[in-house]
Amino acid sequence: xxxxxxxxxxxxxxxxxxxxxxxxxxxxxxxxxxxxxxxxxxxxxxxxxxxxxxxxxxxxxxxxxxxxxxxxxxxxxxxxxxxxxxxxxxxxxxxxxxxxxxxxxxxxxxxxxxxxxxxxxxxxxxxxxxxxxxxxxxxxxxxxxxxxxxxxxxxxxxxxxxxxxxxxxxxxxxxxxxxxxxxxxxxxxxxxxxxxxxxxxxxxxxxxxxxxxxxxxxxxxxxxxxxxxxxxxxxxxxxxxxxxxxxxxxxxxxxxxxxxxxxxxxxxxxxxxxxxxxxxxxxxxxxxxxxxxxxxxx
Amino acid sequence: xxxxxxxxxxxxxxxxxxxxxxxxxxxxxxxxxxxxxxxxxxxxxxxxxxxxxxxxxxxxxxxxxxxxxxxxxxxxxxxxxxxxxxxxxxxxxxxxxxxxxxxxxxxxxxxxxxxxxxxxxxxxxxxxxxxxxxxxxxxxxxxxxxxxxxxxxxxxxxxxxxxxxxxxxxxxxxxxxxxxxxxxxxxxxxxxxxxxxxxxxxxxxxxxxxxxxxxxxxxxxxxxxxxxxxxxxxxxxxxxxxxxxxxxxxxxxxxxxxxxxxxxxxxxxx
Numbered sequence: 001x002x003x004x005x006x007x008x009x010x011x012x013x014x015x016x017x018x019x020x021x022x023x024x025x026x027x028x029x030x031x032x033x034x035x036x037x038x039x040x041x042x043x044x045x046x047x048x049x050x051x052x053x054x055x056x057x058x059x060x061x062x063x064x065x066x067x068x069x070x071x072x073x074x075x076x077x078x079x080x081x082x083x084x085x086x087x088x089x090x091x092x093x094x095x096x097x098x099x100x101x102x103x104x105x106x107x108x109x110x111x112x113x114x115x116x117x118x119x120x121x122x123x124x125x126x127x128x129x130x131x132x133x134x135x136x137x138x139x140x141x142x143x144x145x146x147x148x149x150x151x152x153x154x155x156x157x158x159x160x161x162x163x164x165x166x167x168x169x170x171x172x173x174x175x176x177x178x179x180x181x182x183x184x185x186x187x188x189x190x191x192x193x194x195x196x197x198x199x200x201x202x203x204x205x206x207x208x209x210x211x212x213x214x215x216x217x218x219x220x221x222x223x224x225x226x227x228x229x230x231x232x233x234x235x236x237x238x239x240x241x242x243x244x245x246x247x248x249x250x251x252x253x254x255x256x257x258x259x260x261x262x263x264x265x266x267x268x269x270x271x272x273x274x275x276x277x278x279x280x281x282x283x284x285x286x287x288x289x290x291x292x293x294x295x296x297x298x
Numbered sequence: 299x300x301x302x303x304x305x306x307x308x309x310x311x312x313x314x315x316x317x318x319x320x321x322x323x324x325x326x327x328x329x330x331x332x333x334x335x336x337x338x339x340x341x342x343x344x345x346x347x348x349x350x351x352x353x354x355x356x357x358x359x360x361x362x363x364x365x366x367x368x369x370x371x372x373x374x375x376x377x378x379x380x381x382x383x384x385x386x387x388x389x390x391x392x393x394x395x396x397x398x399x400x401x402x403x404x405x406x407x408x409x410x411x412x413x414x415x416x417x418x419x420x421x422x423x424x425x426x427x428x429x430x431x432x433x434x435x436x437x438x439x440x441x442x443x444x445x446x447x448x449x450x451x452x453x454x455x456x457x458x459x460x461x462x463x464x465x466x467x468x469x470x471x472x473x474x475x476x477x478x479x480x481x482x483x484x485x486x487x488x489x490x491x492x493x494x495x496x497x498x499x500x501x502x503x504x505x506x507x508x509x510x511x512x513x514x515x516x517x518x519x520x521x522x523x524x525x526x527x528x529x530x531x532x533x534x535x536x537x538x539x540x541x542x543x544x545x546x547x548x549x550x551x552x553x554x555x556x557x558x559x560x561x562x563x564x565x566x567x568x
Binding site: 066067068069103126127129130131132133134138140146147149 | 442461462480482499501520521522523524526527528530531561563
């Protein structure tokens, strides 16, 4: 398949089941809601070493938030429910509780609940106050700038992590420009995050390493400087490869995000140095979710 | 299916225990079975059809017409469905209600909504003492749900209140919020003496400055983020509390009762 001179490989991205949650952070203004959200979703690019993958889903207008202030929706993905709960709690406690004027609310409904402010309340040292409003339990924790208002729990849902595609370009600036264009479009899709810096990862990995202590190492087949040294997957004109990783609530959400992302890359086309779109997989042995590029773009 | 309607024919001298006439107990009963139910009145038992004309068949939607102040225990431990009372209700209205909805167009007596667990109780008129309170000797009053009083409430509103919300559009009597363990009481009118007497936790939300005991300490003026959310939750009520003009988030905060645990608060609109 070729779109605007860009070859779409007959391959697929392989993704895994994950557990996910969403939280809504509000603050006096969007600037401070965003600061809290950025802090909360920092150091959360990959479950390999961060414990979770997190990102900002979108900003919310005052009409969309529970307390009528500007807000930001963040999503956190982890390999299991326990890990997710731990990450949510520590991140909420260190990054949102501490952020001036912030408040924290559940962003997703589910029968499975995990603590949001339920345990943060103990920071109140006995001065915390519970309030049940419209059937939902909130905690008011006294802090130095007033009160930190937080919902007790949020929902936990099953989700999909690790959807991806690779952008193969003639130069590094062209690969980055294409990924930026893709991310801009993909950010408009609900229920997904792209957890890597700016949504783009330049160090895609393969499973395993020559070093026993490492579970993952550089994806040498896609490293342009190794073209003459390894079993490369790159043609001579490819000088740079970047990857976009997507976590989403459902396979369909990731499908949509991949479609608009790949389309944005293809819109730049061969004229802008974009040669191929490929994807990362492990031969279909590890993840039950397969995203076939050509089917998505059909 | 029309609502199961009990229209009072006679006003007995003695008080009547209406507790058998709740939705969950009448479910699957024939009209003849319902007519034969005996209600305690003083030391006598009266058949339902001696007291009421019974019509309709929807047992999940009960209407009591011509009601007066000696019909006690209306909606006792109601668990789903709705009861509408046209007229006054006696004591113990909605006592221990588990879920559902009770609305009365007149006044209610003592202990309305006492030890209520969940659901919605709306009283269009005034109500007696111990609204949402605990029965004598018990340590826990209302544990959940919402009570709306459009008129005035008597003394000891929310005595031993454990959870839930009591909204009063009019005035509340003395000892409002006494011995509260938690929960919220909002009063738009005036409050009496000994407000929040021995309250441990919970919130008393007032539109008018109260006379406070010396055991309440001034914590200053504040803008509280939870208040807009609380008012938003009232937006669907048929009440002055639903009016956005009545909402506020700037309050004077008093903590108390310091003679007790002292974790409660009185929030006064400023």
